[in-house]
Amino acid sequence: MRAYAGVMAVFHVKRVYDDVDRADGYRVLVDRIWPRGLSKEAARIDEWNRDVAPSTELRRWFGHDPARAQEFSARYRRELEASGAAAALAARLRDRSVVTLLYAAKDREHNNAVVLCQLLATL
Secondary structure, eight states: EEEOOSSSSEEEEOOOOOOOGGGGEEEOOOSSSSOOOOOOHHHTOOOOOOOSOHHHHHHHHTTTGGGGGGHHHHHHHHHHHHHHHHHHHHHHHTSSSSSEEEESSOOOOHHHHHHHHHTTTTO
């Protein structure tokens, strides 16, 4: 799990398949597609925010290829800035002390939740 301290909250990043922990705080799934093989009850999410997920086109282009991670990050940040979705999420989470952004990708280092978490910590 990664953590970034923001102005209003501490943000964590965690795979949605990992065990739920009380320390997770408010749990937000930030993928556009529901994780395979996981029931909504088992996921125990507080919110599914598709608006902050990368576009289908960007997700397919990236394909979780680590060699494309840097360019993916730049493109994804541009999408988030253009849509205002990250700023809207940050505003709604203002009163939360701990937020865990959940993702389904196998790669724990190169995924949309890591990029989003870093961005939210600066808003």
